[in-house]
Amino acid sequence: MAAVDVNAEALGVPRKQLMESSGNAVARVCRDLVDPGATVAIVAGRGNNGGDALVAARFLQVYDVTVHLLGRPETIATDIARENWDALVASELDHRTVTDSAAFDLGDPDLVVDAMLGTGVTGSLREPEATAAKAINDADASVLAVDVPSGIDADTGEAAGDAVDADHVVTFHDDKPGLGDLDCDVTVADIGIPAAAERFTGPGDLLALRRDAQSHKGDHGDVLVVGGGPYTGAPALAAQAALRAGADLARVACPEHVAREVQGYSENLIVRGFAGDRLAPEHVPDLLGFAADRDVVVFGPGLGDDDDSLDAVRAFLDSYDGTAVVDADALQVVPDVDTEATLICTPHQGELRQMGGETDADWDVRRDLVSDFAADLGHTLLVKGAYDVIAGGDESRVNRTGNPGMTVGGTGDVLAGATGALAAVLPPLDAAAVAAYANGRAGDLAADEFDGGLVATDLLERLPEALRGVDE
Numbered sequence: 001m002a003a004v005d006v007n008a009e010a011l012g013v014p015r016k017q018l019m020e021s022s023g024n025a026v027a028r029v030c031r032d033l034v035d036p037g038a039t040v041a042i043v044a045g046r047g048n049n050g051g052d053a054l055v056a057a058r059f060l061q062v063y064d065v066t067v068h069l070l071g072r073p074e075t076i077a078t079d080i081a082r083e084n085w086d087a088l089v090a091s092e093l094d095h096r097t098v099t100d101s102a103a104f105d106l107g108d109p110d111l112v113v114d115a116m117l118g119t120g121v122t123g124s125l126r127e128p129e130a131t132a133a134k135a136i137n138d139a140d141a142s143v144l145a146v147d148v149p150s151g152i153d154a155d156t157g158e159a160a161g162d163a164v165d166a167d168h169v170v171t172f173h174d175d176k177p178g179l180g181d182l183d184c185d186v187t188v189a190d191i192g193i194p195a196a197a198e199r200f201t202g203p204g205d206l207l208a209l210r211r212d213a214q215s216h217k218g219d220h221g222d223v224l225v226v227g228g229g230p231y232t233g234a235p236a237l238a239a240q241a242a243l244r245a246g247a248d249l250a251r252v253a254c255p256e257h258v259a260r261e262v263q264g265y266s267e268n269l270i271v272r273g274f275a276g277d278r279l280a281p282e283h284v285p286d287l288l289g290f291a292a293d294r295d296v297v298v299f300g301p302g303l304g305d306d307d308d309s310l311d312a313v314r315a316f317l318d319s320y321d322g323t324a325v326v327d328a329d330a331l332q333v334v335p336d337v338d339t340e341a342t343l344i345c346t347p348h349q350g351e352l353r354q355m356g357g358e359t360d361a362d363w364d365v366r367r368d369l370v371s372d373f374a375a376d377l378g379h380t381l382l383v384k385g386a387y388d389v390i391a392g393g394d395e396s397r398v399n400r401t402g403n404p405g406m407t408v409g410g411t412g413d414v415l416a417g418a419t420g421a422l423a424a425v426l427p428p429l430d431a432a433a434v435a436a437y438a439n440g441r442a443g444d445l446a447a448d449e450f451d452g453g454l455v456a457t458d459l460l461e462r463l464p465e466a467l468r469g470v471d472e
């Protein structure tokens with residue numbers, strides 16, 4: 001929900017506007033429950049759940065409404081809730097503040113609107129919420145809860161202690177999984193969040209990446225890139241992208257002549273050369289051993305399509321059961337390989353067709369086609385294009401970042417490496433979606449400076465900024 005909120009804001013629908021819709025939705029349900037002239041007590045907490053009800057008060061002026069704010073107005077937690085409180089005070093709607101639980105007086109209302117706590121609840125109710133919840137439950141009134149009954153965890157439907165016992169709940173945007181287990185009517189209200197906030201990747205998707213301050217080296221991924229042969233720059237680009245996307249360690253396994261070059265690109269890379277001028281089946285046992293201690297393997301950058309190399313990829317995937325990103329020429333082995341591995345495949349549309357998948361100029365049609373093909377393969381697909389389509393499991397996303405300057409060589413290697421790093425810390429579909437978003441955003445930042453003259457290494461430098469999240 002937090003990610004969707006941030007994406008909606010980026011689309012130009014700020015949270016205050018959603019709060020206005022939420023408050024309006026609360027008022028609509030009230031009108032179904034009690035007739036004009038009835039007495040309504042609104043019990044508002046200091047977060048946005050309370051803010052929704054402060055808005056509702058403005059839509060409920062046909063009733064005898066009293067708003068009880070739990071706490072001093074200075075302690076209201078968000079700007080948008082405070083602005084709605086200030087509007088209510090300025091408009092001289094009946095309001096009081098509860099600073100001493102013992103003095104809380106709910107009165108004798110026909111309807112109570114419980115807006116103490118919503119999705120922001122942690123632990124059991126503290127004061128004055130605990131006393132207010134008791135008063136609400138003891139009152140001879142119907143109780144309408146805003147979003148979730150206060151004290152209930154929206155994900156589990158369970159409470160850490162006492163909670164409000166609601167008769168009705170009006171919840172926003174989507175049903176909350178725990179509500180079905182409660183004995184009350186649930187109304188799901190559309191609050192005008194654009195479908196695009198969920199369909200398209202956006203800055204909200206980056207919230208998944210917040211790091212734990214207690215983390216250690218290795219917690220954010222040890223990524224192995226297997227590639228190189230006919231092309232020497234590609235594996236170095238992918239490995240550096242993995243580091244820029246947050247991996248703690250990036251290793252490259254490649255033919256000896258490539259190894260010397262890769263080391264020259266960056267002293268941050270750990271390079272392992274193998275005999276010969278390309279990957280071949282005899283390298284596979286050693287490679288499997290090396291891959292076993294890594295979090296993710298990225299297969300393909302610069303590998304070429306020599307039969308020996310493709311046989312080696314096939315043999316590797318036959319025995320590997322970890323997570324792998326498969327890119328470039330290595331993609332063609334995926335449809336006929338029987339593997340226990342979790343694969344994220346990153347074809348462009350030509351490579352998708354070679355794999356046996358279908359595509360379409362309309363991205364929405366393409367989304368269905370790619371979803372079906374991902375289901376057939378049993379893997380996650382990130383199909384690159386002006387709109388990237390990401391599909392796997394029963395989910396799909398579309399990414400709109402990026403620009404025509406990114407058709408330059410090497411940007412796909414950067415994307416594959418970044419996907420590898422993110423797959424070490426996120427589920428496959430999320431890793432692919434965030435990587436596509438950040439890679440395109442890095443390209444957009446580079447295009448601001450270099451227009452059509454941007455090169456793949458420009459993306460590397462801008463990946464950290466492209467992955468930096470916004471405040472919730």
Ligand SMILES: NC(=O)C1=CN([C@@H]2O[C@H](COP(=O)(O)OP(=O)(O)OC[C@H]3O[C@@H](n4cnc5c(N)ncnc54)[C@H](O)[C@@H]3O)[C@@H](O)[C@H]2O)[C@H](O)CC1
Nearest residue numbers: 018019047048049077117118119120121122124125126147
């Ligand atoms: N897109 C949407 O769904 C929208 C939802 N909206 C509403 O916003 C709330 C969530 O708001 P948030 O500010 O994040 O949290 P809460 O209001 O639920 O609570 C935060 C507040 O409560 C304090 N607190 C936490 N736990 C306890 C406790 N056990 N006892 C006492 N106090 C507690 C905490 O310190 C904070 O001060 C969502 O449910 C919707 O109703 C918006 O309208 C925007 C759109």
Ligand SMILES: [K+]
Nearest residue numbers: 117146148150
């Ligand atoms: K509530």
